[in-house]
Amino acid sequence: MDRHHTEKxxxxxxxxxxxxxxxxxxxxxxxxxxxxxxxDAPEIGAExxxxxxxxxxxxxxxxxRAGVRLRTGKTNxxxxxLNTEHEIMSFVSDIIYGxxxxxxxxxxxxxxxxxxxxxxxxxxxRYLVETGSADGVIISRTQPNDPRARYMLERGxxxxxxxxxxxxLIHPYHDFDNYAFATEAVRHLAGIGRRRLALLAPxxxxxxxxxxxxxxTDALSEVGASEIPFNTVSIDHSIEQIRMRTAQLMRRxxxxxxxxxxxxxxxxxxVAGIEDAGxxxxxxxxxxxKQSSDLLHLFRRELLVVNxxxxxxxxxxxxxxxxxxxxxxxxxxxxxxxxxxxxAYRRSD
Amino acid sequence: MDRHHTEKxxxxxxxxxxxxxxxxxxxxxxxxxxxxxxxDAPEIGAExxxxxxxxxxxxxxxxxRAGVRLRTGKTNxxxxxLNTEHEIMSFVSDIIYGxxxxxxxxxxxxxxxxxxxxxxxxxxxRYLVETGSADGVIISRTQPNDPRARYMLERGxxxxxxxxxxxxLIHPYHDFDNYAFATEAVRHLAGIGRRRLALLAPxxxxxxxxxxxxxxTDALSEVGASEIPFNTVSIDHSIEQIRMRTAQLMRRxxxxxxxxxxxxxxxxxxVAGIEDAGxxxxxxxxxxxKQSSDLLHLFRRELLVVNxxxxxxxxxxxxxxxxxxxxxxxxxxxxxxxxxxxxAYRRSD
DNA sequence: CCTATATACTGAAACGTTACAGATTGTCAC
DNA sequence: GTGACAATCTGTAACGTTTCAGTATATAGG
Numbered sequence: 001m002d003r004h005h006t007e008k009x010x011x012x013x014x015x016x017x018x019x020x021x022x023x024x025x026x027x028x029x030x031x032x033x034x035x036x037x038x039x040d041a042p043e044i045g046a047e048x049x050x051x052x053x054x055x056x057x058x059x060x061x062x063x064x065r066a067g068v069r070l071r072t073g074k075t076n077x078x079x080x081x082l083n084t085e086h087e088i089m090s091f092v093s094d095i096i097y098g099x100x101x102x103x104x105x106x107x108x109x110x111x112x113x114x115x116x117x118x119x120x121x122x123x124x125x126r127y128l129v130e131t132g133s134a135d136g137v138i139i140s141r142t143q144p145n146d147p148r149a150r151y152m153l154e155r156g157x158x159x160x161x162x163x164x165x166x167x168x169l170i171h172p173y174h175d176f177d178n179y180a181f182a183t184e185a186v187r188h189l190a191g192i193g194r195r196r197l198a199l200l201a202p203x204x205x206x207x208x209x210x211x212x213x214x215x216x217t218d219a220l221s222e223v224g225a226s227e228i229p230f231n232t233v234s235i236d237h238s239i240e241q242i243r244m245r246t247a248q249l250m251r252r253x254x255x256x257x258x259x260x261x262x263x264x265x266x267x268x269x270x271v272a273g274i275e276d277a278g279x280x281x282x283x284x285x286x287x288x289x290k291q292s293s294d295l296l297h298l299f300r301r302e303l304l305v306v307n308x309x310x311x312x313x314x315x316x317x318x319x320x321x322x323x324x325x326x327x328x329x330x331x332x333x334x335x336x337x338x339x340x341x342x343x344a345y346r347r348s349d
Numbered sequence: 350m351d352r353h354h355t356e357k358x359x360x361x362x363x364x365x366x367x368x369x370x371x372x373x374x375x376x377x378x379x380x381x382x383x384x385x386x387x388x389d390a391p392e393i394g395a396e397x398x399x400x401x402x403x404x405x406x407x408x409x410x411x412x413x414r415a416g417v418r419l420r421t422g423k424t425n426x427x428x429x430x431l432n433t434e435h436e437i438m439s440f441v442s443d444i445i446y447g448x449x450x451x452x453x454x455x456x457x458x459x460x461x462x463x464x465x466x467x468x469x470x471x472x473x474x475r476y477l478v479e480t481g482s483a484d485g486v487i488i489s490r491t492q493p494n495d496p497r498a499r500y501m502l503e504r505g506x507x508x509x510x511x512x513x514x515x516x517x518l519i520h521p522y523h524d525f526d527n528y529a530f531a532t533e534a535v536r537h538l539a540g541i542g543r544r545r546l547a548l549l550a551p552x553x554x555x556x557x558x559x560x561x562x563x564x565x566t567d568a569l570s571e572v573g574a575s576e577i578p579f580n581t582v583s584i585d586h587s588i589e590q591i592r593m594r595t596a597q598l599m600r601r602x603x604x605x606x607x608x609x610x611x612x613x614x615x616x617x618x619x620v621a622g623i624e625d626a627g628x629x630x631x632x633x634x635x636x637x638x639k640q641s642s643d644l645l646h647l648f649r650r651e652l653l654v655v656n657x658x659x660x661x662x663x664x665x666x667x668x669x670x671x672x673x674x675x676x677x678x679x680x681x682x683x684x685x686x687x688x689x690x691x692x693a694y695r696r697s698d
Numbered sequence: 699c700c701t702a703t704a705t706a707c708t709g710a711a712a713c714g715t716t717a718c719a720g721a722t723t724g725t726c727a728c
Numbered sequence: 729g730t731g732a733c734a735a736t737c738t739g740t741a742a743c744g745t746t747t748c749a750g751t752a753t754a755t756a757g758g
Binding site for chain 2 (some may be wrong): 017060062064065066067069075077082086087089090091093097098100101104109110111112113114130131132133142239243265268269271272289293294295298299
Binding site for chain 4 (some may be wrong): 368369370380381384386388412413414415416417418419420421
């Protein structure tokens with residue numbers, strides 16, 4: 001144990017956090033050797049490697065993030081970029097937990113980078129890229145022609161999008177199959193005799209607006225039902241706006257007898273609007289809604305729901321980004337999540 | 350412009366991100382001078398200072414975080430520590446936005462550090478402190494005798510708690526006045542003739558369980574109403590459990606005619622349980638509930654609500670941590686947020 | 699004219715890590 | 729015995745920043 005060591009590592013065994021120097025002193029090796037031994041480099045003797053790793057574990061060595069980052073440029077950070085006004089509430093918490101779950105036993109940290117309505121959505125991305133603040137980025141509210149995706153693709157920084165783009169460019173994504181959701185919803189409503197359907201869609205600028213809309217109209221013609229246009233509002237509008245517009249719509253002569261709603265909070269507003277107009281859910285009109293936590297059935301048992309799992313989305317997105325960082329082909333890191341079937345209330349719920 | 354400069358800064362004007370060396374080269378000064386000029390050190394000439402800052406702004410200089418962190422130990426990171434199972438959903442997104450709002454024009458980044466049911470809540474804190482990963486920490490689910498607060502106080506790392514402790518130790522906190530909430534709720538219920546009240550409390554281990562409970566019982570004796578014990582469940586229990594227990598309770602001979610609920614999601618379950626027992630909200634029983642987003646009135650207009658603003662909490666907590674980091678006295682960084690009055694539904698809602 | 703002092707600036711060292719270019723040993727072929 | 733080669737280890741430099749201990753110049757006091 002008392003091998004030679006260059007006597008200039010004087011206080012390497014000091015009180016503070018152990019560093020490579022500490023380990024070098026304790027093992028009697030050079031810091032280079034210790035560094036390489038810890039990362040299983042081939043030119044280090046098997047016994048030395050084991051010995052170094054044992055000591056490192058014993059004294060609880062943790063590489064200094066700033067040291068690594070300064071030297072290598074690797075930040076070990078994933079950034080989740082969020083809009084502070086328009087994200088669905090449960091989206092934020094669930095996606096964070098999903099991401100966390102995946103990065104839990106990696107050296108990665110998750111930073112949340114918010115941007116507000118007033119800002120260009122590209123701003124936070126530019127900031128991250130220019131300052132080299134993250135090894136990978138996750139964005140939501142993806143658009144068909146998304147400048148953020150294009151920008152990151154140009155700069156070669158790994159990212160994943162929640163939702164797809166449509167620019168002929170390949171990048172990792174995770175998406176919920178909103179086309180399938182809308183078709184299933186329409187089929188279900190048709191199946192219970194509803195013939196005049198309205199869609200509360202995502203905002204037009206987001207890619208999944210088209211997905212939902214296409215699924216909706218395709219299924220309409222499939223089942224021979226008709227559309228009651230309801231495009232004065234989207235799920236991004238306030239509860240009050242949606243409620244008011246719904247009530248207006250329901251007071252018209254030709255009113256929908258079925259709704260497809262792309263978000264749970266919006267569904268509360270739709271139901272309120274329906275009731276404002278003096279109509280009754282389940283009798284005069286049925287509503288199929290996406291939800292991400294199992295609360296809508298408590299709200300009105302007549303509601304028909306389809307579940308979207310944001311935690312899963314977060315996990316998939318994190319896996320994709322890590323995969324890309326790890327050198328996998330971006331095209332192989334895309335996933336689509338199928339909707340559940342349309343669920344009606346049963347007492348056991 | 351073409352002043353002298355030591356000819357060894359060869360490629361200081363290279364393509365990459367500008368560093369102090371780049372600035373030094375461009376201004377013809379030494380990196381030390383540039384460094385000090387940027388932070389308004391007094392021993393730098395006024396004109397030099399302006400010149401350096403101008404050039405820095407022009408070329409978009411941003412200090413390298415790794416360099417600063419390695420040299421100074423300052424991470425410029427605030428960590429928000431969250432439980433992945435038991436946080437209230439809107440709490441997560443709102444508090445994140447609140448924190449973000451405050452740190453937006455500071456160099457701070459927000460990292461989210463999650464821990465799960467299976468882990469010791471102290472684990473993530475230990476990790477953060479041992480690896481020096483953050484300059485400040487925000488924790489929630491605070492307990493009267495909170496090992497995390499004690500630990501951080503011992504290590505001297507700035508933090509703020511959402512909720513108070515009761516250990517005789519001083520630290521920054523932000524709390525909602527749950528005592529006032531409970532008293533107001535009871536008074537309101539008594540005011541509309543309710544006499545047998547039940548409290549759905551926070552879990553016993555959290556500090557605000559006592560606050561809510563004390564407010565509840567104090568107000569009970571004040572108004573001369575009686576308590577129907579309902580402590581088999583807390584707001585941490587599942588929707589199903591709360592619903593079932595509520596239904597059980599409501600089928601008993603002596604059942605409550607009023608509820609005070611400490612969380613919105615739990616309130617949905619209470620109402621479901623009430624209705625399971627064949628009773629009607631607003632007629633047989635009234636419920637006063639806290640909520641953090643304005644949705645309960647859509648759910649059942651008979652509900653009585655009190656709002657708690659988590660975004661404000663996040664902002665306050667962030668201000669507190671930054672204040673402590675900045676050298677303010679921890680005792681001066683405590684705040685308590687008063688509940689709104691009890692709000693009944695009005696059509697304009 | 700010399701010394702003291704203030705002003706404005708500077709290079710070297712250090713934080714912890716990894717990459718590069720060796721250095722030292724032992725083994726083997728000839 | 730020599731040279732070649734593999735195996736194993738090592739020191740130095742660099743990433744970008746700040747701190748320390750200066751240096752150079754100008755100003756003022758005597």
